Amino acid sequence: xxxxxxxVPTDLYVExxxxxxxxxxxxxxxxxxxxxRTFTEDGEFRHTPGREPARGRATIVAELVExxxxxxxxxxxxRHWFNHVDVVAEPDGSLRSRVYALVVTVRPGxxxxxxxSCVVNDVLVRQDGELLTRSRYVEHDQQS
Amino acid sequence: xxxxxxxVPTDLYVExxxxxxxxxxxxxxxxxxxxxRTFTEDGEFRHTPGREPARGRATIVAELVExxxxxxxxxxxxRHWFNHVDVVAEPDGSLRSRVYALVVTVRPGxxxxxxxSCVVNDVLVRQDGELLTRSRYVEHDQQS
Amino acid sequence: xxxxxxxVPTDLYVExxxxxxxxxxxxxxxxxxxxxRTFTEDGEFRHTPGREPARGRATIVAELVExxxxxxxxxxxxRHWFNHVDVVAEPDGSLRSRVYALVVTVRPGxxxxxxxSCVVNDVLVRQDGELLTRSRYVEHDQQS
Numbered sequence: 001x002x003x004x005x006x007x008v009p010t011d012l013y014v015e016x017x018x019x020x021x022x023x024x025x026x027x028x029x030x031x032x033x034x035x036x037r038t039f040t041e042d043g044e045f046r047h048t049p050g051r052e053p054a055r056g057r058a059t060i061v062a063e064l065v066e067x068x069x070x071x072x073x074x075x076x077x078x079r080h081w082f083n084h085v086d087v088v089a090e091p092d093g094s095l096r097s098r099v100y101a102l103v104v105t106v107r108p109g110x111x112x113x114x115x116x117s118c119v120v121n122d123v124l125v126r127q128d129g130e131l132l133t134r135s136r137y138v139e140h141d142q143q144s
Numbered sequence: 145x146x147x148x149x150x151x152v153p154t155d156l157y158v159e160x161x162x163x164x165x166x167x168x169x170x171x172x173x174x175x176x177x178x179x180x181r182t183f184t185e186d187g188e189f190r191h192t193p194g195r196e197p198a199r200g201r202a203t204i205v206a207e208l209v210e211x212x213x214x215x216x217x218x219x220x221x222x223r224h225w226f227n228h229v230d231v232v233a234e235p236d237g238s239l240r241s242r243v244y245a246l247v248v249t250v251r252p253g254x255x256x257x258x259x260x261s262c263v264v265n266d267v268l269v270r271q272d273g274e275l276l277t278r279s280r281y282v283e284h285d286q287q288s
Numbered sequence: 289x290x291x292x293x294x295x296v297p298t299d300l301y302v303e304x305x306x307x308x309x310x311x312x313x314x315x316x317x318x319x320x321x322x323x324x325r326t327f328t329e330d331g332e333f334r335h336t337p338g339r340e341p342a343r344g345r346a347t348i349v350a351e352l353v354e355x356x357x358x359x360x361x362x363x364x365x366x367r368h369w370f371n372h373v374d375v376v377a378e379p380d381g382s383l384r385s386r387v388y389a390l391v392v393t394v395r396p397g398x399x400x401x402x403x404x405s406c407v408v409n410d411v412l413v414r415q416d417g418e419l420l421t422r423s424r425y426v427e428h429d430q431q432s
Contacts, residue, residue, distance in 0.1 A: 007159065007162050008162070010154060010155045010158045010159075010298060010302075011298045013158050013161070013162060014154075014158060014298045014301050014302060015295065015298075017301070017373075018295050018296070018301060018374075018375070020372065021372040021373055021374040021375075022374055024372050025372055025374050025386065025388075077405075077429045079371075079388050079405055079429070081371045081372070081388065081390075082371065082372065083223075083225045083226065083227075083371075084164065084165040084168050084169055084225070084226065085161075085165055086162075086165040086166055086169050087162070087165075098169065100169075100223050100225065100248075102225075102248065102256070104388075104390065104405050106404075106405045106429040106430055107430075108430055108431065109430060110430065111401075111402075111403045111404075112390070112402060112403055112404070112405045112429070112430075113255075114255075114256060114258060114402060115255045115256055116250075116255075116256070117221075117223055117248050117250045117256045141221045141223070141250040141256070142250055142251075142252055142253060142254065142256075143252065151303065151306050152306070154298060154299045154302045154303075157302050157305070157306060158298075158302060227367075227369045227370065227371075228308065228309040228312050228313055228369070228370065229305075229309055230306075230309040230310055230313050231306070231309075242313065244313075244367050244369065244392075246369075246392065246400070257399075258399075258400060258402060259399045259400050260394075260399075260400070261365075261367055261392050261394045261400040285365045285367070285394040285400070286394055286395075286396055286397060286398065286400075287396065
């Protein structure tokens with residue numbers, strides 16, 4: 001029988017979990033500088049299918065600022081939820097991580113809007129002892 | 145004071161988390177063979193209250209294929225989300241795991257439908273070093 | 289570069305995860321005594337913004353019983369989902385934990401209602417070897 005479970009060591013899996021908790025709370029808290037520093041210097045972030053990814057920390061920040069400018073007068077709040085973090089170690093030492101995501105959007109007095117449903121495809125690498133996202137490609141379930 | 149927290153060792157808890165991430169991504173990805181191999185050979189899967197459980201890997205695959213045949217012309221995608229994995233070690237070495245679940249159903253261009261809410265009751269065992277589901281009984285919150 | 293990731297040791301992070309799984313399944317299962325015992329004797333639980341927190345285990349139980357009395361004839365079921373558990377160790381040995389939460393409310397035959405979206409701000413301490421909540425302040429996204 002071939003093994004059906006891919007596993008990484010406990011410490012590493014928990015590090016990835018803490019990395020995501022911190023990274024996504026930074027994003028949702030509007031701390032785009034901190035979010036961008038969870039990527040490598042040349043990190044890629046493709047949030048929208050069919051669009052070119054943002055490349056590099058400065059560009060990632062700029063795209064997030066640009067996106068959120070549209071909501072300047074809109075007291076919207078977003079929470080990116082993650083689930084089923086599936087991590088595979090690659091021979092080159094990087095990690096492939098495939099994670100379910102749901103975006104919870106909240107406006108005062110209204111019920112949360114829960115959409116879209118996505119799959120986040122990350123390559124994570126370690127630099128100076130720290131885990132960083134080298135690339136993040138977000139697939140949207142609504143489009144596949 | 146009696147302890148209020150049941151705990152299993154760190155390595156084991158994280159192994160269960162990785163097991164579920166892998167198992168459920170296989171199911172949602174339509175890889176029913178891989179999903180069935182996360183059960184023991186004689187594993188039981190009762191997905192629908194009041195119905196007999198599917199018994200054995202071949203039957204589990206057959207029921208999943210049968211279920212999904214109904215959606216052959218329907219570009220539907222499902223994501224099974226899990227939360228609050230509560231694991232208790234039994235004296236016989238098996239694990240009882242009780243987990244919240246929500247099914248996210250997505251169709252192109254539409255918002256995700258998030259239903260039903262369930263509780264997954266698993267018995268997990270180790271065979272040849274690997275964690276496997278010996279039985280899975282799904283309770284539906286809407287019916288209780 | 290300053291570190292962007294706050295981390296606690298693996299064992300501790302997994303202990304917090306198991307603590308939450310157990311604590312919230314107790315709450316949702318209506319076992320308010322067990323839930324209250326996951327707080328310190330003088331623990332604070334502020335579930336509603338603008339209201340005084342419940343202080344002490346007996347008060348926490350009393351408020352939960354009072355709240356649920358309203359639903360005596362209502363076969364409602366609630367599931368509190370948590371996500372992105374972000375834990376920081378304080379110099380005094382306590383833990384600050386900031387967690388996303390969604391309340392899933394289910395009634396027979398109906399679709400789950402998923403609201404509100406919250407952020408749970410906990411201070412966790414260890415007493416007699418056991419992790420306990422010293423204070424829990426729940427922020428509601430809809431009001432901020």
